Amino acid sequence: MIDQFKGMKPSRRAFLRGAAATGVAAVGTKAAAEGEAAILNKQPWNQSLGAGVDEAPYGMPSPFEAGVVRKNVPWLTAESISSINFTPLHELDGIITPNGLCFERHHGGVAEVDPAEHRIMINGLVDRELVFTMEDLKRFPRENHVYFLECAANSGMEWRGAQLNGCQFTHGMIHNVMYTGVPLRLLLEEAGVKTEGKWLLAEGADAAGMTRSIPMEKALDDCLVAFKMNGEALRAEQGYPVRLVVPGWEGNMWVKWLRRLEVGDEPWHHREETSKYTDLLGDGQARRFTWEMDAKSVITNPSPQAPITHGKGRTVITGVAWSGRGTIPRVDVTIDGGVNWVEARMSGPSLDKSMHRFYYEFDWDGSPLLLQSRAHDSTGYVQPTKDQLRAVRGLNSIYHNNGIQTWAVNSDGVAENVEIS
Amino acid sequence: MSKFLKIVAGAALLSATTAHAETGLGRVATPAEVAAWDIDIRPDGKGLPEGSGDVYTGEEIWLEQCSVCHGDFAEGTDRWPVLAGGFGTLTGDRPVKTIGSYWPYLSTVYDYVNRAMPFGNAQSLEPDQVYALTAYLLYSNDLVDDDFELSNENFLDVEMPNADNFFMDDRADTELPIFSQEACMTDCKDSVEITKRAAVVDVTPETEGGDETEEAAAVEEAPAPAETPAVEEAALDMALVAEGEKNFRQCKSCHQVGDGAKNRTGPILNGVYNNAAATVEGFRYSSDMADAGAGGLIWDDAELTAFLANPKDYMAGTKMTFRGVRDEADIAGIIEYLKSFPE
Incomplete structure (x- = not known):
């Protein structure tokens, strides 16, 4: 009989308890000058055999990572079908968001679309109104691109002041994945856009019938009709079997479960581009078609959900930055609330309209910190403070908040979401 | 910004040359197929079907299918849209962005109601x-009188009060230079x-740590719901079932019954009658409802009647x-209808 420890899935609580016990043991054994229990004692995984292949035909993260999940803020919406949850940015590193952690925003729940029954139609001001099957789509030349998708409402709850304690909640309406898809331009060329065709309506197959108007210039520039994310089929909650990718522009335009593209000579002014996702300014006027997402960054560690637990000494600050207008060549970091800044170290690929990763390592003396990051994009735009944004847009705006985020870290390493003078 | 402008300019050149690429992929859509999907409406009226409807008719439909979430007078319930x-x-401390106060185009109302409402039963309404x-939404916003009838003929005559207060993204002038x-x-x-x-402010959901584990454990340890009492097989009053089916329409935007029913905004209601509350698998009940179920609440006639009268x-x-069902006879019908889905 082979002794296995399969099925031993410690809860997060048991894990924490275990860690605490180990810590105590370490102190105890140090007194005995022997060493650490983690080394001196044999662990079950040192001796017993683990699970075999096929235990999980589709692999899942270690049970110790069970707390790394999307979360929602229940008070934001009436219920979960038309709602949002948030990417756990504080648990991630690098630039790619794992598929199962990409935030969700649905207006009529997750449509379960049978790809064999799915069609994409192009109609309106075209030479030929066409219908494609998923199989047809996959016979066009494909491209691979990494792009961030940020909801226009990301950080919207923070517009008037600091509200939510955690970068998952303040900045988690974003993900960054590699898409495989067909350039939208190729499908439009196949149909033949008429000269007066200046706008495109993209429509989803879900129960919200999501629609957005997209200017033809953008449609022909870099939009993709994508069916893969990070190498595998789109997740149902990300629009399986096919979604629109509108690089650098607000997430709502990236229509999921894409089923129709209509070419017209004027925009449609549908609900999500009039009632929603417009920016109400202080004078009662509202900006519409605020498509490109301005440069933005956030420190993901430390942050309220990820305090400093190791005490003073060597400390790593890290975070992410992105711009809807290009790349992020530089991010500045301050630990004293913006009196003095240093350039952070960028690491990982620097791709157009993709998330970028930055680090800043320093020796923490244990005194309170006021942490901020400030992104510079390839156009020369510098991420503004929230006060600078409010000076232009007033207090009633919600969407497109790309202001600088501040975390106050106290001497225990606990971080809080604050605003500073 | 200059880089973006270049991209736009380049793309504009391309747009003049989107001739057929002739891969031969896809097929031509039939007129019936285009008509089936091309339901969008534009501010200039493009897409509006022939038809008409008045405020009174609208109110009837509203009370039956919309007021559940949006309130009898479109004032909104809970966090559903006002x-x-x-x-x-709009310039005050708490702007209330409604169809009347904010939406620039009436066509958006028609388009959205037609494509996405009622919530959970989209594209079920006739023109x-x-x-x-x-028309009823215009009336609720004091924009028309109660004898108003809206049609494709007079649609463009309606002026929306906030129509002139939207402007094209001007960040290139007002923000980019400063920033x-x-x-x-x-x-x-x-x-x-x-x-x-x-x-x-303290509005962050749950604190980090073991709280979730504790809650989950508490649920597992909760006393099992009381045994379902033996129900005598009673013959259904089919006339009452039919009556109930009509009244159940107001429930359908949230609840499903029958084969293939799924949890939506509300739980599946198959077998709800005379069974323990809060027992549908996969539905996240409110803590009050979960507690009541765990505490032994059975959805019998009396309890269901009281609940449906004013939840x-x-x-x-x-x-x-x-909001609840006002007429007790209607409630009896709904309950009889629910009885017809014992499993």
């Missing part, structure tokens, strides 16, 4: 019904004070955002 009123609030609901200046790196300010704290009065914490 659709009426809010005039004069005359959508015109009637649109593209050299950034200060040293001695940038004299002092720093904390001015706002999230901890004071929030019956149980303050219920997730069911429904």
Whole structure:
């Protein structure tokens, strides 16, 4: 009989308890000058055999990572079908968001679309109104691109002041994945856009019938009709079997479960581009078609959900930055609330309209910190403070908040979401 | 910004040359197929079908299919959208963005109601019904009189009060120059004070740590729901079932019954009658409802009648955002209809 420890899935609580016990043991054994229990004692995984292949035909993260999940803020919406949850940015590193952690925003729940029954139609001001099957789509030349998708409402709850304690909640309406898809331009060329065709309506197959108007210039520039994310089929909650990718522009335009593209000579002014996702300014006027997402960054560690637990000494600050207008060549970091800044170290690929990763390592003396990051994009735009944004847009705006985020870290390493003078 | 402009200019050149690429992929759509999917409406009226509907007709449909979430007068219940009123609030401290106070185009109302409403039963309304609901929404916003009838003929005559208050994204002029200046790196300010704290606001859901585990454990350890009492097989009153089916329409935007029913905004209602509350698998009940179920609540005639008459009065914490059924005979019909789905 082979002794296995399969099925031993410690809860997060048991894990924490275990860690605490180990810590105590370490102190105890140090007194005995022997060493650490983690080394001196044999662990079950040192001796017993683990699970075999096929235990999980589709692999899942270690049970110790069970707390790394999307979360929602229940008070934001009436219920979960038309709602949002948030990417756990504080648990991630690098630039790619794992598929199962990409935030969700649905207006009529997750449509379960049978790809064999799915069609994409192009109609309106075209030479030929066409219908494609998923199989047809996959016979066009494909491209691979990494792009961030940020909801226009990301950080919207923070517009008037600091509200939510955690970068998952303040900045988690974003993900960054590699898409495989067909350039939208190729499908439009196949149909033949008429000269007066200046706008495109993209429509989803879900129960919200999501629609957005997209200017033809953008449609022909870099939009993709994508069916893969990070190498595998789109997740149902990300629009399986096919979604629109509108690089650098607000997430709502990236229509999921894409089923129709209509070419017209004027925009449609549908609900999500009039009632929603417009920016109400202080004078009662509202900006519409605020498509490109301005440069933005956030420190993901430390942050309220990820305090400093190791005490003073060597400390790593890290975070992410992105711009809807290009790349992020530089991010500045301050630990004293913006009196003095240093350039952070960028690491990982620097791709157009993709998330970028930055680090800043320093020796923490244990005194309170006021942490901020400030992104510079390839156009020369510098991420503004929230006060600078409010000076232009007033207090009633919600969407497109790309202001600088501040975390106050106290001497225990606990971080809080604050605003500073 | 200059780079973006170049991209746009380049793309504009391309647009003049989108001739056929002739891969031969796809096929030509039939007129019937295009007509089936091309339902969008534009501000200039393009796409509006022939039809008409008046305020009174709209109100009837509204009370049956819309008021559950949006309130009898489009004032909104819970956090569902408020659709009426809010005039004069856009520059105030708490702007209320409704169809009347904010939406620039009436075509958006028709288009959205037609494509996405009622929530959970989208694209089920006939053109005359959508015109009637649109007329009712105008009336709720005091924009038309109660004898108003809306049609494709007079649609463009309706003026929306906030139509002129939208303008094209002007960040290139108003923001980019200010936000593209050299950034200060040293001695940038004299002092720093904390001015706002999230901890004071305290609206972050759950704290990190073991709380979830504890809650989950508490649920597992909760006493099992009381045994379902033996129900005598009673013959259904089929006339009452039919009556109930009609009244159940107002429930259908949230609840499903029958084969293939799924949890939606509300749980599946198959077998709800005379069974323990809060037992549908996979549905996240309010804690009040879960507690009541765990405490032995059985949905018998008396309990269901009381609940359906006024859900929030019956149980303050219920997730069911429904005003209730006023007529007791209607409630009896709905219950009889639910009885016809024992499994």
